[in-house]
Amino acid sequence: MNRSFWITTLIAFVNSISFTILIPILYPYGKQLGLTDFQTSLLFTTYAGAQFLATPVIGKLSDRYGRKPLLLLSLAGTVVASFMAGTAHSAAILFAARFFDGITGGNVSVSQAIVSDVVSPQDRAKAFGIYSSATFGLGFILGPATSLIAQQVSLGASFLVSSGLALIALLVTFFFLPETLKVKAEEATNVFHIGLGNLVKGLTIPRVGILLMINFLIGTTFTIFTFAFQPYFIHVLGQNSQSLTLIFILFGSLTLVMQVKGIPLLTKQLSLVQILLLSLLIRSLSFVVMPIVPSLAYFVSVSILFSLFNALVQPMITTLISLNSKSNVQGTAMGLNASYLNVSNAFGPIIAGSLIHQSNAVTYTYPLYLAGVLTFLVWLFAIATRKQYRHRAS
Structure with a gap:
């Protein structure tokens, strides 16, 4: 891996901490400002919807x-x-x-395109494993840990720390990151050429389109869970924002272990497609069994299994998209991937929020069961279409 890869990973890591600081506190912060559960779900939707519109444009412009x-x-x-x-x-x-954070939010897709620029195809599974372990692994440990400290001041302090860390990432980018794009795409003549039209056209790209569709479905089911488990954890299991932050630290720790140690071992024994399918199956089963017993110890036990295999999903999807994309459209492909993932993030919280009724505690389990069933259907779809996206390097 060359210098540009490591600088990009460092930038993505700092940006990841900036982002994950907010994950444990967005729900309680919304409640603190007087929002209902459903209204709080719209906070997630507003950000994700704005990213959906912006990310393909940013990817194409890059x-x-x-x-x-x-x-x-x-x-x-x-x-x-x-x-x-x-x-x-x-x-x-x-x-x-x-909304403003979402409309300018192309950080992840652009940094992933940089990785694709500077890493050879045969090394991309390893590269994205390292990248993911830093961003979705270590970042998901240090972000919530930093949030836990900031919460001692106030929930709003976590946002201010996030802003400061993003500023550090910006300065590192400005002073140390070289431009990595070697071949520029043709100049856009209107907004549809810039990228919005690609949201539809992207689904027709050979081998990539089916992966975009699968990742959209994966993202929708996953964000049903990521929103729903927070009120479940607080209201059904009787926990608070600090213990919620600790469970995110657990998720991040296990993700880091699996992405650093697990991916290199698994890719020697299984193809990328096989790893993806196994991970989706375990994710589906975890969602279904998680709310069966309303016990903190039981929830944590299931979460451990879930976190280990959930850590594999996005690195496999990202690598498969990268391998199936031509070199001069890596930014566009990664932007489209992030955009479809973002719009799935917009749907998931609304679905979960609409199923929850604060006056009836049992409704907090409904979105978790739904996420499990829908993920199982996505798993079946991914199996049925695997020949369309399988790559010779996977």
């Missing part, structure tokens, strides 16, 4: 004008938006901040 300027723009948006949220005195300002 193919035309370079990775670095678009990464700088995205990071600057996070700096401003997190500061707005941290100083918000009303739910309206918080919603505006989440």
Whole structure:
């Protein structure tokens, strides 16, 4: 792995901490500002919906004008938006901040395109494993841990720390990251050429389109869980925002172990497609059995199994998309992938929030069961279509 890869991974790691600081506190922060469960779910939807619109545009522009300027723009948006949220005195300002963060949020897709630029195809599974272990692994440990400290001041302080970390990532990008785009795409002539039209056209891309569809379905089912388990954890299991943060630290720790140690071992024995299918099956079963017993010890036990295999899903999807994409459209492909994942993030919380009724505790289990059943159906779909996206290197 060369210098540009490690710098990009460092930037993505710092950005990941900035992002994961917010995960354990967004639900209780919304409640603190007087939002209902359903209204709080709209915070997640607002951010994800804005990202859905912006990410393909940012990805396409990075193919035309370079990775670095678009990464700088995205990071600057996070700096401003997190500061707005941290100083918000009303739910309206918080919603505006989440929208602004989403509309400028192409950080992940652009950094993934940089990895594709600088790493050879045969090394990308390993590269994205390292990248994911730093961002979705170590970042998911240090982010919630940092949030736990910031919460001692206030929930809003977590947003201010997030803003500061995004600023650090921005400065590292500006001073140390070289431009990695070697072949520029043709100049866009209108907004549809920039990328929005690709949201539909992307599904027709050979081998990539089916992966975008699968990842959209994966994301929808997963975000039903990620929103629903927070009120379940607090209201059914009787926990608070601090213990919620600790469970996120557990998720991150296990993710890091699996992505650092597990991926290299598994890729020697199984194909990328086989690893993906196994992970989806375990995820489905975990969602279904998780709410059966309303016990903290039981929930943590199931969460351990879930976290280990859940850590494999996105690295496998990202690698398969990268391997099936031509070199001069890596940014577009990664942008489309992030965009479909983002719009799935918009649907999941609304589905979960609409099933929950605060007056009836049993309804907090409904979204978890639903996520399990739907994930099983996605698993069946991924099996049925595997010949369409299987790559010779996978």
